[in-house]
Amino acid sequence: MPSFLRRGTLLRLLSVGLALVMVSSCAVRTDQITRDPNSVRIAVNNWVGYEASAEVLAHILREEMEYEVQLVRVDEQPSWQALDQGVMDVILENWGHDDLFELYGPEGNGTAVDGGPNGNEGVIGWYVPAYLAQEYPEITTVEGLKENTDLFRTAQTGDSGEFLAGAPGFVSQDQGMINAFDLDLQMVYAGSEAAQITEVRRRAANEEPVLFYFYDPQWFQEEIDLVKVDFPEYYEGCDADPEFVDCDYPVYELNKIFRAGFVEHDDHAYRFLDNWTWTNSDQNAVARMIADQDLSPPEAAEIWVDENREIWEEWLPEGYEDRR
Template sequence: MREPWTARTTRSLRAGAAVAVSTAVLSSCAVQTTALVQDPGTVRIALNGWVGYEASAEVLAHLLEEELDYEVQLMRLDEQPSWQALDQGVLDVIVENWGHEDLLELYGPDGNGTVIDGGPNGNEGKIGWYMPEYLVEEYPGINTLEGLHEHAEVFQTAETGDAGEFLAGDPGFVTQDQGMINAFDLDYEIVYAGSEAAQITEVRNRYANEEPVLFYFYEPQWLFNELDLVRVELPEYEEGCADDPEYVPCDYPVYDLNKIFRVGFAVDGGPAYQLVDNWTWTNADQNEVAGMIADEGMDPAEAAEEWANDNPDVWQEWIPDGTAEDHN
């Protein structure tokens, strides 16, 4: 175990300061620049609010620090503010982007020109509706649209009354659930757990008691290694079917998750940019680190270090040619 005060602990405190800087910038009409923003030896990575993202960011932070001798700031921001921070120059990279074509149009080459698509990170993102396998065994066909109509009362809770409950996570996540409920004419009400961690806790509690639960979920996700979950069968996504957010008669698309770079970082980021640009890994890789953090309770930095120690054959090819001191 690490001592209470380490380079990682220091980095976490610096990240808190960086968030304060980004908040000030995002609330200002003018872009503000500081020595922190301009430091070529510092890499600022968005830290969005789900543990899989954190797993990716922590592994990259570990390698940037230990292999290339950079300082790394993990800046805890929601998805859309992360794009704003890239645009205003106080952030360098988003490491796991779920679509957001509207934001790429706004900030990308056809808009402000401040961000670029950094290419795939190797993860395949799948959002959908899920329920425990024991429900399907008790109510065959409940994981279909017909089954959701027929058995809506199974999912009723004190909070939703006569409507079935649909358990969502963070209201800031990518979602089209209300539009799907409208289009499929389902008698369900969305209840937000508030965060990924809170949603997982609620699902695990109900699962342990074999209680009904219908919920928004996604891959990559470590919890699938622990619980037997079944995806609800919905009409497949087709181009344009989700254009009206109030009426979405289809399932979610499959996302090839990608990186988003600040243009200046891509141009002048040196070995740090090259490492993150080279980085791709699998859903299984991410789930391994995320499980250490969320399920085993490991410190995120220690989980990243353990994964790196166990998988040098995976990450060695991400390290660019040259020496660490070249970036200073």
């Protein structure tokens, strides 16, 4: 999520009415923070699929359940720190951050709780456009790719092929894969999800070669036909050395992470978020309205909610009407 963003270090808060103050781990703990029982604070990591999930849930919490909702834009790692400090209630889309769960979960600080699957299956990998795979079918295998890295040469990479990465903070083992499989590729960072999509779209319009990091759920998968490069299947420990990774990415069963105090309070907002699951297609539908159809996130969420009542009514907890 893309990720997806394991090593992000910059905290960016764009919420209204919420100041996130990071304090030391020896200071205030989650159970010492007073939470407004009528308010829910949701972390929003910076990729559009996550934003789609957050906006839909916020719309239902506000309009159907009469909660105040604060959507807080924050990178992945700082969102765990915020949850640990008691100023965030939920992370909606966790991309396999075992290191962070070890630090903040039951075996660590005890401030984070695994909320179970959110219904999305996360797939990260290397992709090429289908038109390129049709012309050079061998490049969808490791050996075929190794023999054809010259296809991806650019002025920036010289004699080496270009591997178009997303942003430096994304969950990534790409350099380790380049090293392990002895691929003559140089990583070039697009800088963001949006910038990467723009560049891939530009090259696809001219049917130019491009090899890039990408993932699902992602609405762009429905616009351009992409083919995933086939690497040896992930096995436990194959990514232990980030400089030498001789396997593909694992498939992530994306899950929710709750603040322990939010779970203990066990109110209707928690039960609603605990009940919530939806599919990659659901998320992609909302994300595409935001990213490709110039709708604001709240507008896209409202459209999806209006058209899919039979889905989200299943998330509503028993007795939620009593608080209205």
